Amino acid sequence: MLRLLAVTVGTALLTGAAAAVPMRNVKLEIKDSAGNRIDTRVSAKAEALGTWYPLAMDSLNLAHAGYAYPPSGGTLALPEGFVTLHVSRGPEWTPWSKRLWIGRDTTVNVTLARFHDMRSRNFYSSDLHVHSRHDPIEFTISPANAKRIAKAEDLAILHLLDQAYRFTGTTDSESDATTLLFHAWEHRHMTYGHVALPGLRSSVPWGCCLAPSEAWPLLDDLALQVSGPGRALFVLAHPGSTDAFDDDRSWPGTGLGREYALLAARGRLDGFDVVSYSNYPNERWDDWYDALSSGVTLTPTAGTDAVLNIFSHRPAGGWRMYADMGSSTPFSYDNWIEIVRAGRTFVTSLPLIPRFRANSRRPGEKFESAADTTTIPIEIETRCVTGLTKVSVVGSTGTLWSVDLSKRNPVPTRFDSTFSLRRATPGWLALKVDGVSGDRVLMDLPAVAHTNAVRVTKNGAARQETRACGRMLDRVDALEHLLNGRQNWTAAWHEDTVRAAIAQARSFYGRAFKRSPSAFQLVPPPPAGSSMFTWSAALDDEPGDKVSYRITLSADSLFGAPVTFYSDDPWIGATPARPGLPTWWRIEAVDRGGNVTPCTPATFRATLLVASADAPVGDAGVRPHAWPNPARGPVRLEGLGADVVVYDVLGRMVASAGRGLRQQAGGWVWDARDRGQRARPGLYWAVSRAHGGALRITILE
Numbered sequence: 001m002l003r004l005l006a007v008t009v010g011t012a013l014l015t016g017a018a019a020a021v022p023m024r025n026v027k028l029e030i031k032d033s034a035g036n037r038i039d040t041r042v043s044a045k046a047e048a049l050g051t052w053y054p055l056a057m058d059s060l061n062l063a064h065a066g067y068a069y070p071p072s073g074g075t076l077a078l079p080e081g082f083v084t085l086h087v088s089r090g091p092e093w094t095p096w097s098k099r100l101w102i103g104r105d106t107t108v109n110v111t112l113a114r115f116h117d118m119r120s121r122n123f124y125s126s127d128l129h130v131h132s133r134h135d136p137i138e139f140t141i142s143p144a145n146a147k148r149i150a151k152a153e154d155l156a157i158l159h160l161l162d163q164a165y166r167f168t169g170t171t172d173s174e175s176d177a178t179t180l181l182f183h184a185w186e187h188r189h190m191t192y193g194h195v196a197l198p199g200l201r202s203s204v205p206w207g208c209c210l211a212p213s214e215a216w217p218l219l220d221d222l223a224l225q226v227s228g229p230g231r232a233l234f235v236l237a238h239p240g241s242t243d244a245f246d247d248d249r250s251w252p253g254t255g256l257g258r259e260y261a262l263l264a265a266r267g268r269l270d271g272f273d274v275v276s277y278s279n280y281p282n283e284r285w286d287d288w289y290d291a292l293s294s295g296v297t298l299t300p301t302a303g304t305d306a307v308l309n310i311f312s313h314r315p316a317g318g319w320r321m322y323a324d325m326g327s328s329t330p331f332s333y334d335n336w337i338e339i340v341r342a343g344r345t346f347v348t349s350l351p352l353i354p355r356f357r358a359n360s361r362r363p364g365e366k367f368e369s370a371a372d373t374t375t376i377p378i379e380i381e382t383r384c385v386t387g388l389t390k391v392s393v394v395g396s397t398g399t400l401w402s403v404d405l406s407k408r409n410p411v412p413t414r415f416d417s418t419f420s421l422r423r424a425t426p427g428w429l430a431l432k433v434d435g436v437s438g439d440r441v442l443m444d445l446p447a448v449a450h451t452n453a454v455r456v457t458k459n460g461a462a463r464q465e466t467r468a469c470g471r472m473l474d475r476v477d478a479l480e481h482l483l484n485g486r487q488n489w490t491a492a493w494h495e496d497t498v499r500a501a502i503a504q505a506r507s508f509y510g511r512a513f514k515r516s517p518s519a520f521q522l523v524p525p526p527p528a529g530s531s532m533f534t535w536s537a538a539l540d541d542e543p544g545d546k547v548s549y550r551i552t553l554s555a556d557s558l559f560g561a562p563v564t565f566y567s568d569d570p571w572i573g574a575t576p577a578r579p580g581l582p583t584w585w586r587i588e589a590v591d592r593g594g595n596v597t598p599c600t601p602a603t604f605r606a607t608l609l610v611a612s613a614d615a616p617v618g619d620a621g622v623r624p625h626a627w628p629n630p631a632r633g634p635v636r637l638e639g640l641g642a643d644v645v646v647y648d649v650l651g652r653m654v655a656s657a658g659r660g661l662r663q664q665a666g667g668w669v670w671d672a673r674d675r676g677q678r679a680r681p682g683l684y685w686a687v688s689r690a691h692g693g694a695l696r697i698t699i700l701e
Helices: 016-020 143-152 219-226 260-265 285-293 333-342 466-486 492-510
Strands: 023-032 041-046 051-053 075-079 081-088 096-102 106-112 123-131 157-161 180-184 186-189 193-196 235-237 271-275 300-302 320-324 345-348 352-358 366-368 373-383 388-395 398-404 414-424 427-435 448-451 454-457 533-535 547-554 563-567 582-591 596-598 604-607 625-627 634-638 645-648 653-657 660-664 667-671 682-688 693-699
Touching (some): 023 041, 023 081, 075 081, 081 106, 096 106, 123 235, 123 271, 123 300, 143 157, 143 180, 186 219, 193 219, 219 260, 260 285, 260 466, 260 492, 271 285, 285 466, 300 320, 320 333, 352 427, 352 448, 352 454, 373 388, 373 427, 388 414, 398 414, 414 427, 466 653, 533 582, 634 693, 645 660
Parallel strands (some): 023 106, 123 157, 157 180, 235 271, 271 300, 366 454, 653 660
Antiparallel strands (some): 023 075, 041 081, 081 096, 123 320, 186 193, 193 235, 320 345, 345 448, 352 373, 388 427, 427 448, 427 454, 547 563, 582 596, 582 604, 625 634, 634 667, 645 653, 660 667
């Protein structure tokens, strides 16, 4: 996360009725069942006002809007009257709640009981993405206070992504045997996405590439430098910060994981934050499922993006991930990192999953099956302190098995089962658990947990579902469209590097598509030529597939020195070469798998006529002009309005006002060959709807 926030100082909230209520000091003696004082999260709701306390910043109690972390034996100021006090310590402890009358200064004794001890089962939790020094800094969070928060949320490891602040490449000196702090970096690439770097050993740049600058380097380049066994995890943070893919100039658009499909295809990701406060919505299961169902091995992770030093932020650990260390691996920071890299994880807001096995394999593992269908033994053990409502086994084809527990009375807090599923292979399976929401410990989050997948391979290969591969390719298409519009490459090899990564991703996901498009036919053009060539649409019935048309033209029937371009539509009305001249043509339907069906006839000779370069006179009463045209350098455009944009023959925007087009002496100038643009030779159109203008521009080599 990187954004400026409008700050409301907490003390300013003490107005009106709330400010008029007498306040009383409530001392909190909070202990575990053995009588030991423990750190916890505390909230209090004033019944008369309907207001959550604390209302103001308090660095002693680490007070945030509606919750605090008072030191053991500490005191909170609460309003006189009936107050409901809530005390919690993460998903492994039973939340404590009681309605109290506060009439004077008083002491409240709380005993918090452990619900289930995951450490005794060799599971250790962490929030991968928390800040303690993120602008605007409203109050100071020292490492000691950060550790107090981690203990209050019962996190084994707290990752603080504050760039160079206290970064050493090792656990912080404030760590102890049960609670580790690790200061690392959040690398913020404003085009391709943000990454959390747990386990980072050496410093990296803070980030780069805010639009309209060139979108280079790739996150892929950073992954090669810092991640791998014994080094950092490479985790795509809050990858679903927005669904507005083209919003690339401000938060939340600058946090969107646009390189996701490329990184997944190239095996660069150690983790993908399926849950985060900065995802919109918080949960992005479907994004993760698309990678799994495309044959990608990808670990689900959780990083809240909580900001400890801002009053109005939700708590660390609201979303968290557990790593299954197993009985043979002692708990240490480095060991934990490698277990996460191996994928033995589940993520949760509250439910716990001490055991999920598919054919005796843990989440993150795989097994081979030679048969077309496989009977898979399933083992499930799950718990939720507020109660369980649904337990589901999900896979590449949807929900494979589910049990509804919500109607049971009482709603169970534990569910264990063993059974067998017969499924087509290859594929993947994972466990999703839903619990009862509404408790204050959740802070309005849903109660949900999800394991990593167990993968089933056949002949060593993973399953590739065409629908999922199609959606991953949609992401690749959206990224390429964004880059085509921005351009601004400072070196040709920068663009070549990015285009090569896009091509590799297309090849990876395209392997799922096996069938060629259907046959299609040209509508014969008249001998004298036509301003448009049309043909019947080629169809492809594979879910997720798309058809485009590869058009090749040449001056001779042997197609020497051919020019090739693409169209998504079954017609063509402009060419990047030989407009108005007799030309030999070849049109082929190409799907996402590279499967090709030629047009009938396979080749033909025809003349594509083009309209005059002068656009029709629009309402503005101007006749636009462009010169020099053809050009190898700058093109001056006159008679076009402020909405002018330049498109290529595929309908992709390559320049607009302020993004490649600059105003000059009452007109516009587009330099298609400068270092920031580098438009390829061919045909382009400058369009201004406001002035009713459309100019054809030819760029030469």
